[in-house]
Amino acid sequence: MARSVKTPRRKPRLRTELSELDERRLQEAVALFGLPKAEVVRRLIRASVQAGPA
Numbered sequence: 001m002a003r004s005v006k007t008p009r010r011k012p013r014l015r016t017e018l019s020e021l022d023e024r025r026l027q028e029a030v031a032l033f034g035l036p037k038a039e040v041v042r043r044l045i046r047a048s049v050q051a052g053p054a
Helices: 020-033 037-051
Strands: none
Touching: 020 037
């Protein structure tokens, strides 16, 4: 089914499962930086691309 020209495109979303340890680390980053989880993840992605493969 084709979308209407007037229908705004939704932003891509990511849903993932984390281990309990990774969830704790994410919560630590949220508290440390004072940012929402989604923003922490976005910034981590951007930083990892600039830094190259681990």
